[in-house]
Structures are given as structure tokens and as C-alpha cells.
Amino acid sequence: MEMKEKQLLKELNKIGIALSAEKDIDKLLEIILEESMKITSSDGGSLYIKEKFEGDDYLQFKITRNKSRRFPFKEFLLPMDKNSISGYVSITGESLNLKDVRKIPHELGLRHNESFEKQIDYKIVNMLVIPMKDYKGEIVGVLQLLNKKKEYDMKLGEPETIPESIIEYTKDEEEIILSLASQAAILLERTKLYDEIQKLFQSFTEAMVTTLDARDTTTSGHSRRLAGYAIEFAKVINKIDYGRYKEFKFSEEEIREIYYAALLHDVGKIGVNEGILLKKNRLSDEKMETIKYRFNYLKKKLELSNILDEISETEKKILSDIDLYYQFITEINQKGFINEIEEEKISKIASIEFIDVDGKLTNLLNEFEAENLMIKRGNLTDEERAEMNLHVTYSYEILKGIIWTEDLKNVPEIAGSHHEKIDGSGYPKGIKEEEISIQAKMLAILDIFEALTARDRPYKPPMPVEKAIDILKSEVELQHLDKELYDIFVKERIFELYKEELNRVVRI
Ligand SMILES: [Fe+2]
Ligand SMILES: [Fe+2]
Structure with a gap:
């Protein structure tokens, strides 16, 4: 095998691995486009994805790259018909290797539109347009590469000089990109499905929590806000460069995990007697x-x-x-x-x-x-308090009954420990210090803060932030809350990072 081929195989392998590891659709599309450009030494390229809009199929212009020009990008929809080059490929499912975009064979009935080139002072010479097909052979998108250069790293200058630097796309390249595109298409479908399942689960959980919260008007919205704060708290911990947690990093999955734990931490209140749950004064x-x-x-x-x-x-x-x-x-x-x-x-x-x-x-x-x-x-009387405290045990038990994905497997533990205290005086287990996860320690702080400052409790006005912080401080002194996390919470003003009005839909 020639050196070049070996290099290409290596490159393809690398791309395959990168693609299959990627769970974010936009990043996945970027890898597909950028790597295809690299393999073929293309100066530019664009990616279109099939999307439904008002019942009809369109090609959505998702990303574009050009190594020699910068220009503003705007997403748009392209009809799936034979009036455009990409539309043509999406309908016929055949790839097009256009050696000269100004001399497209007549029988294709296609015309190259020069307006874009003029806009950016550029010249497109040739194009390789490849359909992305899923495992059923259905089109999921179109990959368009243009201006294959002699060297990938060269920048193309004045429009009239561009043709000198351009060479033809080979049949081999067409095949390599075709197979890369189908691999990408399958992964894209998988990622879309994964994304849909995530969204389904997130919206279902949020709807359920909203319903539960509505039962308890005294704390309505508490869990959602807590979840919003929790995401911000985790992101801040990832950024700080001081203190005990400076090396600590939450992965995206762990942030999602803490989000769900926060959202569901009080789900066990469903098992608590309504009279106790809704008790707003000492006597009814x-x-x-x-x-x-x-x-x-x-x-x-x-x-x-x-x-x-x-x-x-x-x-x-x-x-x-x-x-x-x-x-x-x-x-x-x-x-x-x-x-x-x-x-x-x-x-x-x-x-x-x-x-x-x-x-x-x-x-x-x-x-x-x-x-x-x-x-x-x-x-609450002692007896009522004991029943109220059972909500954590119920939360844990309910959440333990869910078959979580590997990424979210700690949700029951985190949610079930939000009332544990550093000195071991918390409940339900009475675990202390190192036995309590950092996530649970974060929730413990946020839980108290949110309960104190909540705006929507009918029976009491919200407490000013500074006063709530004072109460948290005394909880730290009593060895109930983690001091380092409390310091971060106050110093970085976590409570200002999540604004409910702006974050109705939480992106995780
Ligand atoms: Fe609780
Ligand atoms: Fe709570």
C-alpha cells in the first residue's frame, strides 16, 4: 500500500471514531464537512440536511465553510427539486462530479448560480456533490464540496487566478466521500434519535414535576428553579481556579445528571399527606x-x-x-x-x-x-416533621425504580441525599462529609436558598438575597453545609446566573 493511501485510511479511521463518539448534531455536521474538505483538499463546502417544513421536505442549509473567504452565514431552506444542484442530488440520489460548474452537461438541466460568488468576490470552478443516504438508502442530506486545490493549505486569491490552483476531483475521491457520507448519515440518524429521546425524556420529566409542584402551591416552581440553579452552579465549578474544587470538572453528562437530580429531588412529596405538605400555619x-x-x-x-x-x-x-x-x-x-x-x-x-x-x-x-x-x-410538630422528612426516602425509592441510562445512574443517590448534612445530622441516612457527593452538597445549598427566596409563596414575602445568604452562612457554621461550595455560591453569585423568566426552556 502506498504511503498516501495508508495516510488516507488512517484519516478515515480517525473520522469514523470521532463521528461515532459525537452526540451533538451540530458538532457532528461540522466534523463531516471539515473532514471531507480536508480529505479532498477542497477550498469550500456546505452541508444540507433534509428537514420537514409544513409537511414538505426541504434541504436545510446547515453549515458552510470556505478556506479563502469569510462571509456571514444564514440558515435557509432549499426546495428538494431539480432547480438547484443540491436539490438535484437530493432527488436523484446520484452524486455529481462537476468538472466545470459553467459547463454543466445539458441533459442535467442545471444552471450554476453566480450571484453568491460575485457577492464574496470568489470563483467556483468545480464541485463534488454527494448524497447522504441512511441505511435504508433514503436521503438525509447533501454534502457539497467545491474547488479542489493542489494543496489543502493554500489560500485562493483573486477570482481570475483561482482556476490555476484547482484540480479535478477523482472517481476515487467521489467514492470515498460517498461512503463517508453514508456512514455520517447513519450516525446522524442515530444522533437525531438520541436527541429526540433526550428531549422526550426532559419534557416528560419537566411536565411531571410541574404537575407535582402544582399540587403544592406553597412551593410551586421550586424544583424547576433549583434545576436551573444547579446547572449554573456546575458550570461555575468547572471554571473556577481556586479552592478545593478547582480541579473538579463536571462532564456534560454529569451536568445533565445533576439537572435531573435537582428537578426530581422532591418528587417523593407525592407520598406525603396533603395536610402536612400544605400546612402554612401552626394551626389550620x-x-x-x-x-x-x-x-x-x-x-x-x-x-x-x-x-x-x-x-x-x-x-x-x-x-x-x-x-x-x-x-x-x-x-x-x-x-x-x-x-x-x-x-x-x-x-x-x-x-x-x-x-x-x-x-x-x-x-x-x-x-x-x-x-x-x-x-x-x-x-410542623415532631410527628408531622418526621412524615415530611420521609419525602427524601420516597424520592430515592421512586427514582431507584427508573431504569436510568449509564450517564444518569447517580440521579437517585444525588436526589436522595439533598437533606444530608456535613456533620451527619441530616436525613435520611445521616451520612457525613466525604460520604455525601458533591452534587448532593450543591443541592443542599440551593434547596435552602431557593426555599427562602422563592417569590411565589402565598403566605410569606420573598426573603432578600443577603438575608438568605446569612442563613446559609449560619448553616455552614453549624457544619450543615459545605463551606467551600458555599463560598463559591456567594463569591460567584450563582443565584444571579439563572433567571427564570429567561430560561423557561432549560437547555441541557
Ligand atoms: Fe426536600
Ligand atoms: Fe426542595
């Missing part, structure tokens, strides 16, 4: 109504005793304070934290006893009401 509106009725009843009763002069000193005090007590209870009901003085006051109010309508001795607040009003932090 209905329960508060009952309390109001009870307070009113006691007030009326004491007023009557007062009129009849059958009231004790203690009762007199209760009567004078009862409106304030009720006011106090309504305020407590909406508070996020209570202190010890408030706790004592609640228990004092709860301990007031009286005979109710049914003649039974009753406390002004029953045990359930007092317990809920005395929750130190948040609005």
Missing part, C-alpha cells in the same frame, strides 16, 4: 375558627357572670385579658419561631379551664392546639 384556618368560637363563648359566659355579680377575681382577670389572649394566639399561629416567654404564655392560656356548652370541664386550648402553637421552629 378551621382549627383557628374553633378556637375563636371557644374564646367567644367563654367571654360571653364571663360577661354574664359579671352582670350577675357571680364572678371571681381570677375570672375577672381572664375576662379583661381574653381578647388580648386571642390576638396573641392568632399572631403566634403565623410565627416561624417562638421564644420561651411566648411558650410559657401559651401554656398559661391553655391551662385556663371552664365549663363548656356541654357542661364539661374544658381547657381554653386543647392538647393538640397547644402542641402546635408551641412548636419552637417552623410549623
Whole structure:
């Protein structure tokens, strides 16, 4: 075998490998065009892909290259008919080796359009136009190469001097490019299919999460925003050149993985009792109504005793304070934290006893009401909190049931660890430090930040960013969140990188 042929075989092999490894359609098209130009020493080339538009097939002008001229590129659609050279090839499925584009054989009925050459001060001498056929022999695109040069690296000058540097495309080249084009066509189809499956899965997942989020109006949109932030966070970590994570790089697949983990991290909330999930205050509106009725009843009763002069000193005090007590209870009901003085006051109010309508001795607040009003932090009792916490376990179990591709196999683990803490005090597993993946540590930060700053919670105004950062900081000091990641989050202002309004459709 001659040296040149050996070199060509090597080159073809390399292209084959590069093509089959590429999952991005645009990059795939670039490789096909650029490598074909290189093998044939072509000065220019273009690639058209068959696309449907309003029910009809067209050739979409996808990419173009010219080694000697620069010009602006615009995608356009070309009809699949015999009025253009590429259209002709797409219809007949035959390749065209035009030795002189100004002397196209009559029987083809084709004319070369010179307007483009004039525009860029160029001259096209010859052309090799090859159909790209898939394994069924169907056309998926057209590859157009032009001006084969004596040397690939030479630049073509003035239009009138161009013909001197041009030589003919050989039959061998036609065949090589034809076979390369079919290989590319098959890969293109595969990539398109892969792309479609990805899009199908992404849109299905997003639709499902949107539906789930809609059930919980208090956190609607939370997961989508978290996923948006997560992508930006991962991209930033790839860029930074300081700290513990400077060498850390997420691949495109890993970014997609963290996106899905973020999107689905709370999917387990589907298993949590709605009353707990939607609880917005310590006590529901209905329960508060009952309390109001009870307070009113006691007030009326004491007023009557007062009129009849059958009231004790203690009762007199209760009567004078009862409106304030009720006011106090309504305020407590909406508070996020209570202190010890408030706790004592609640228990004092709860301990007031009286005979109710049914003649039974009753406390002004029953045990359930007092317990809920005395929750130190948040609005869930210990029991309710335990059930709420189960959502992570449910998330993990639901996601474990999905047959993920190799690229996304860690989604259940990442999603299932978003409430783990560095010091091991998190849930469900109580794992710590190195046992928690970096992705889960990122989600932990974003989850808290998003929950605090969310704009669409009906019961509370969004917290200013700086205050939310303060809370994150105290979580870092408590050894709950990863300090390095927190530093990156704040320093690089990750929260400003994702704008929901602009990113309705997340490209991953
Ligand atoms: Fe969660
Ligand atoms: Fe969450």
C-alpha cells in the first residue's frame, strides 16, 4: 500500500471514531464537512440536511465553510427539486462530479448560480456533490464540496487566478466521500434519535414535576428553579481556579445528571399527606375558627357572670385579658419561631379551664392546639416533621425504580441525599462529609436558598438575597453545609446566573 493511501485510511479511521463518539448534531455536521474538505483538499463546502417544513421536505442549509473567504452565514431552506444542484442530488440520489460548474452537461438541466460568488468576490470552478443516504438508502442530506486545490493549505486569491490552483476531483475521491457520507448519515440518524429521546425524556420529566409542584402551591416552581440553579452552579465549578474544587470538572453528562437530580429531588412529596405538605400555619384556618368560637363563648359566659355579680377575681382577670389572649394566639399561629416567654404564655392560656356548652370541664386550648402553637421552629410538630422528612426516602425509592441510562445512574443517590448534612445530622441516612457527593452538597445549598427566596409563596414575602445568604452562612457554621461550595455560591453569585423568566426552556 502506498504511503498516501495508508495516510488516507488512517484519516478515515480517525473520522469514523470521532463521528461515532459525537452526540451533538451540530458538532457532528461540522466534523463531516471539515473532514471531507480536508480529505479532498477542497477550498469550500456546505452541508444540507433534509428537514420537514409544513409537511414538505426541504434541504436545510446547515453549515458552510470556505478556506479563502469569510462571509456571514444564514440558515435557509432549499426546495428538494431539480432547480438547484443540491436539490438535484437530493432527488436523484446520484452524486455529481462537476468538472466545470459553467459547463454543466445539458441533459442535467442545471444552471450554476453566480450571484453568491460575485457577492464574496470568489470563483467556483468545480464541485463534488454527494448524497447522504441512511441505511435504508433514503436521503438525509447533501454534502457539497467545491474547488479542489493542489494543496489543502493554500489560500485562493483573486477570482481570475483561482482556476490555476484547482484540480479535478477523482472517481476515487467521489467514492470515498460517498461512503463517508453514508456512514455520517447513519450516525446522524442515530444522533437525531438520541436527541429526540433526550428531549422526550426532559419534557416528560419537566411536565411531571410541574404537575407535582402544582399540587403544592406553597412551593410551586421550586424544583424547576433549583434545576436551573444547579446547572449554573456546575458550570461555575468547572471554571473556577481556586479552592478545593478547582480541579473538579463536571462532564456534560454529569451536568445533565445533576439537572435531573435537582428537578426530581422532591418528587417523593407525592407520598406525603396533603395536610402536612400544605400546612402554612401552626394551626389550620378551621382549627383557628374553633378556637375563636371557644374564646367567644367563654367571654360571653364571663360577661354574664359579671352582670350577675357571680364572678371571681381570677375570672375577672381572664375576662379583661381574653381578647388580648386571642390576638396573641392568632399572631403566634403565623410565627416561624417562638421564644420561651411566648411558650410559657401559651401554656398559661391553655391551662385556663371552664365549663363548656356541654357542661364539661374544658381547657381554653386543647392538647393538640397547644402542641402546635408551641412548636419552637417552623410549623410542623415532631410527628408531622418526621412524615415530611420521609419525602427524601420516597424520592430515592421512586427514582431507584427508573431504569436510568449509564450517564444518569447517580440521579437517585444525588436526589436522595439533598437533606444530608456535613456533620451527619441530616436525613435520611445521616451520612457525613466525604460520604455525601458533591452534587448532593450543591443541592443542599440551593434547596435552602431557593426555599427562602422563592417569590411565589402565598403566605410569606420573598426573603432578600443577603438575608438568605446569612442563613446559609449560619448553616455552614453549624457544619450543615459545605463551606467551600458555599463560598463559591456567594463569591460567584450563582443565584444571579439563572433567571427564570429567561430560561423557561432549560437547555441541557
Ligand atoms: Fe426536600
Ligand atoms: Fe426542595
